Amino acid sequence: MSKQRSDEPEIEPFTGPAGGWGSVRSLAEVLPRERVAPDALRQLARQNKPDGFMCVSCAWPKPADHHPAEFCEEGAKATAWELTTLRTTPEFFREHTLTELRGWKDYDLEQHGRLTHPLRYDAESDRYVACSWEEAFDAIGASLRPLDPKSVVFYSSGRASLEASYLYALMARMYGNQNLPDSSNMCHESTSVGLKAAIGVPVGTTQLRDFEECDCILFFGQNVGSNAPRMLHDLRSARKRGVEILTFNPLKERGLERFTDPQNPIEMATGGETQISTQYHQVKAGGDIAAMMGIAKFLIEWDDAALSVGDPPVLDHAFIAQHTKDFESFADAVREANWADIERESGLARTALEETARVYARSEAVLGIYGMGLTQHVKGVENVRMLVNLLLMRGNIGKPGAGPTPVRGHSNVQGQRTVGITEKTELAPVEKLKELYGFDPPTEKGLDTIEACRGVIDGSVRAFVGLGGNFLRAAPDTDAMEAAWPRLDLSVQIATKLNRNHLFPGKVTYLLPCLGRIEEDVQASGPQAVSVEDSTSCIHGSRGKAKPASPHLLSEPRIVAEIAKRIAPANPRVDWDGWIADYAGIRDAIEATYPEMFRDFNARLFTPGGFWKGNKAAERIWQTPSGRAEFLAPGELNATGFADADGRFRLMTLRSNDQFNTTIYGYHDRFRGVKGTRDVLFINQADMAKAGVEEGQIVALESDAGDGTTRRREGLIVTPYDIPRGCLGAYYPEANVLLPVEHHAEQSHVPAAKSVPVRIRP
Known part of the structure; x- marks a missing residue:
């Protein structure tokens, strides 16, 4: 192999902590780069506050007792990114063809600024050209109506509000399909499947207050410093009161090592730091099942030995007997596991896993925090189930300070699923929709992300409507997907900025610019609020007040409703125009569809810290076929789905x-x-x-x-x-x-x- 070097990139070790002056300098760099108006600082002061707006990036909870600055480095970047004064106007596309723009980097495309006008792709010139909203909506309707509904995909990223998501899911089902893949399919569907099977709910069981009551945290496969930095405040507080944080992650991530709180004057002045992880185990990628098996093996064999001589048990046998199923089958599989296999597959020494097990055993309330380092593997569901096994062994679900805590990405990806963005009939309110709106919703399973990608590549998917996101960039098999995309009969993208997906048009293509969440959304009844759900199942109101980037922008709910009016059968019970005139009506519809979770939705919209939608597993009510929480013995220790080989x-x-x-x-x-x-x-x-x-x-x-x-x-x-x-x-x-x-x-x-x-x- 020939040796080459680049003169431009700089790669050298970083020695500082997460947070601290590094975060401050990063913020100081991004604001002028985005050329934000002075109002941006006032908007930052409203971020994640009661009666403010909810951050457009991560889904970490918003506390009732907030910090003076309730935003992190990443959240500030997201706000500046949305409030930039840079613009991508129709004039830009007169100067650049899509073929040329495909040579631009992702950063350069989005950095050019906010989209200002609805756009239609003109194949003859290979450019986007401005069009009217009516033209766009009519053409989209004319393209979709003749198609087999099964051939159309309605994708959504995780940023759309509960209001927009509810309308979007209803539109798809009235059109005739449940092809509703979303960001969850990309990231945390292993959570939805694994937790649902194990404990009867598809989401985590904990709330922010559980950080104040835990005495140990098991932390797997999540880079808090980059992906959810506000969580560092909760981890720091836990460490300050002596909570042990036992981290399993292949890379040494700085946010999991040490943190300087930018809002603590003493730490900023003195360079003070908080050590976050008390143990840090660099597990091999795909080695988490093996690592957790090692912890379980030590605990079970220790418990066996204790019981044989009359010592106090290590496991919570009363909880196991009353609340769980299949423990003995799981325990037998753990006992049979070989330590040499566990060490080889995890990449960790037996002594390290035993050290973790000892801390876990003496802890009374344990959080199991994890991210895509567990979910994005061939055995991702087994990864999630194995963490649940560990928690169940000592009764660490359904009590204060304990339970599985998946860390979601996009700010409302969990909430979209709550209000109907799902391809699975069992998760959709089919009977309630039939009762409320008098139509027969489809019951055939829809396409998830992988199935949608297959359909684009093999040609069975004929149209794609994207509510936000950058699907082509986020999806697997980039080259095959980009080659197949132009064969689509229709491609519709609802977005705030230009991204790579927009550069691959279908036969008919529209790029529809929408308001951002931080911008004021005025409809017939006046300024509107929307809502989002965080990672802990709390619902928050969000009110944008910034001046819109362009007078030609429409809100996501309005865009969805206008398309729906052109493709869904007329229905006197569905008042698209009334819902758009006043989003409170959409929230009333959400409450009617999900009365247990959204009781008094409008009245509770701006509850400080959000209102909790409830969680049966947190009450130790197990909505599984057996009526109990279920152990599962993993089939193998390697989560990757492939064997190691020389050079691989x-x-x-x-x-x-x-x-x-x-x-x-x-x-x-x-x-x-x-x-x-x-x-x-x-x-x-x-x-x-x-x-x-x-x-x-x-x-x-x-x-x-x-x-x-x-x-x-x-x-x-x-x-x-x-x-x-x-x-x-x-x-x-x-x-x-x-x-x-x-x-x-x-x-x-x-x-x-x-x-x-x-x-x-x-």
């Missing part, structure tokens, strides 16, 4: 702290010491020697999926990093080109982006 690596796709999902805010991954590039391959130094590559060398990765298709990611700079042997890291979404559509979680269909089989090539 486990690739993890990573986010930098200068991005949120597919949105790239800049080229400075401060915590990993990377500046000026995203073309980086993180690799263990010993693996570099074995593979015969050197620091700074430019290499490619090839997928080793074994399906006969060549997938290649070029131009990666070899960068030595503290990462487990046999594992590699590269940035998402650029590395998605290596991820086959069929490499996904077996039960949930989540793309297995945290363990992709690859080989290093010249």
Whole structure:
């Protein structure tokens, strides 16, 4: 392999903490870069506050007793990104064809600014041209009405409000399908499937107050410093009162190591830090089942020994007997597990796992926090089930300070599922919709993300409507998807900024610019509020007050309603215009559809800290077929779905702290010491020697999926990093080109982006 170096990128270790002056400097850089108006600072003061607006990035809870600045570095970037004064007008497209723009980087596309006018793709000139809203809605309706509803996909990202999401799901079902894939399919569907099967609810059982009552936290596969930085305040507070945080993550992430609170004057003045993790175990990518099996094995064998001599038990046998099913089958499988296999698959020493087990055993209330490091594997559901097993062993579900705590990404991705964005009939309020609106909703399962991708590639999907997001960039098999997209009869994208998905038109294509959540939304009855759900099932009101980026923008609910009026059968019980005139009417409809969760919805909309929609498992009511929480013995210890082989690596796709999902805010991954590039391959130094590559060398990765298709990611700079042997890291979404559509979680269909089989090539 030839050795090349780039003169522009800078890659050197970062020695500071998460937070601190680094966060302050980052904020100072982003505001002028976005050329925000002075009003942006006033809007930041309203972020995540009662009667303010809910952050448009992550879904971490909003406390009732808020900080003076209730936003993090990432949240401030998201707000500046939305409130930028930069604009992408029709004049921009007169200067640039879509073919030319496909050569631009993701950052440059979005950085150009907010979209200002509805746009239609003109194939003859290969440009977007301005059009009227009526033209767009009429053309979209004319394209959709003749199609078989089964061939149309209605995708949504996680940022749309509960109001927009409810209308969107209703529109799709009235049109005739449940093809409603969303961001959850990309990330946390393994949670929805795993928790639903194990404890009867598809979401976590904890609330923010549980951080004040726990005495131990098991933390798996989530990069808090980049993806949910406001959680660092809760982790810091827990550590200050002696809570042990036991972290399992392949990479040493700075936010899980140490944190300086930017809102603490003493820490900022003195450089004070809080150590976050009391134990940090760098588990191999896909090795979490094995690690948790080792913890369980030590606990069960310790418990066996204690009971045999009359000592106090280690496990909560009373809870297990009263509330669970299949414990003995699980325990037998754990006893039979071999320590050599556990150490090999986890990459961790037996002594390290025993040390974790001892801390867990002496703890009375334990939170199990996790992210996509558990869910995005072929055995992602088993990962989630194994964490639930650990919690059940000592009764750590359904009591204060304890329970599974999945950390969601987009700010309302969980809430969208709550109000009907789902492809699964069993999760949809089919009978209630029939009762309320007098039509027969479809009962055939719809397409999830993986099935939608298959349909785009094989041609069975004929139209795609996207409510936000950057589907082509977020989805697997980038090259195949981009090649197939132009064959669509219709592509509709509802968005605030230009992204790569918009550069691949269908035969008929419309780009519809919408209001952002921070902007004032005025309808016939006056300014409107919307609502979102956070990761802990609390519902929050959100009121935008910033001046809209353009007078030509429409709100997401209005856009959805206008399309619905053109494709859904006329129905006297469905008042699209009335709902748009006053969003309180949509909330009344949500309450009527889900009365148990949304009682007095409008009255409780701006409850400080949100109102909790309830959770049966948190009450130890198990809505499973057996009526109990169910243990599951994992079928194997390796979650990747493929065997290790000479020269084959486990690739993890990573986010930098200068991005949120597919949105790239800049080229400075401060915590990993990377500046000026995203073309980086993180690799263990010993693996570099074995593979015969050197620091700074430019290499490619090839997928080793074994399906006969060549997938290649070029131009990666070899960068030595503290990462487990046999594992590699590269940035998402650029590395998605290596991820086959069929490499996904077996039960949930989540793309297995945290363990992709690859080989290093010249």
